[in-house]
Amino acid sequence: MDAKKEKQNRIRELATKHNAVILAHYYVADEIQEVADFLGDSLYLAQQAQSTDADVILFCGVNFMAETAKILNPQKIVIVPDNTATCSLAECLDATDCIQWKQRFDNPYLISYINCATEVKTISDVICTSSNALKIVESAPKDATLLFAPDVNLGNWLNKTLGVNMQIWNGHCVVHHNYKLGKLMECMTLHPRAEVIAHPECPEEILQYADFVGSTTGIINYAKKGSCDAFIVLTEVGVLRTLQMNSPEKHFYTIHSNPPICVNMKRHSLDKAILALDTLSPQITMNEDIRLAAYKPLAKMLELSK
Ligand code: SF4
Secondary structure (H helix, E strand, O other): OOOOHHHHHHHHHHHOOOEEEEEEEOOHHHHHHHHOOOEOHHHHHHHHHHOOOOEEEEEEHHHHHHHHHHHHHOOOEOOOOOOOOOOOOHHOOOOOHHHHHHHOOOOOEEEEEEOOOOHHHHHHOEEEEEHOOOOOOOOOOOOEEEEEEOOHHHHHHHHHHHHHOOOOEEOOOOOOOHOOOOHHHHHHHHHHOOEEEEOOOOOOHHHHHOOOOHHHHHHHHHHHOOOOOOEEOOOOOHHHHHHHHHHHEEEEEEEOOOOOOOHHHOOHHHHHHHHHHHOOOOOOOOOHHHHHHHHHHHHHHHHHHO
């Protein structure tokens, strides 16, 4: 048996021993994806975290995702393989700046992307993910001043798509924001029949050329069901594994020879997952008042997503 398989087997043994469920995001390394009980995007993983009856959650994603699992499951032990896995987008806005920004508007209604700090969630009216953002924004009160944080590209795309005029915080993801239009043009010239499928965290100049814009899950479903056999993929490369597995006969292209990767998602490894399950650490902990305040807008999102 090869070393990778041995480590994956050890992870499964430890998961059984501790009645642990392993949740993994599409952007983590393939070897981690392979060993997960549930693989998905932010919304799916939050839903799984909410419904699991496991005693322990091993969360392989960035920290705000593991914190979301803890907010939804205060009684469960939530552990991560590497607790330095942060998200550049979530770090674009802290609670103090968010409060001051909110105070500048009359009757504000803050819609926060799930990629934000727990403290920002506590002062949000509702949370959204890229899977449900259209629905969540449409459900916002019509008489309020709508604020959207922290992703400027997703916010602009929502404004344009829905014909609304939300005030938007100027944050971005270092991965999706770094796709270059020139490289996309080169790739479209090389593969003229390929459809462009993009995540809404990409800049507007990129999104205007997309045949489909949607969440990671939306992208996966679109490529699987679509009749086209070639796609230019504009989201983190971790998704290529699922795209190719679902449609081995189709072709998937990235626009950069070294596409921008989410280095934080890649911090998790099999060795770190074994250690985390063996020691039940590092654990996600949280002040109960903060958790309760963050739970409210998250629960509202999950209710609106049903
Ligand atoms: S890809 Fe971007 S938004 Fe997603 S976790 Fe990484 S840094 Fe955050």
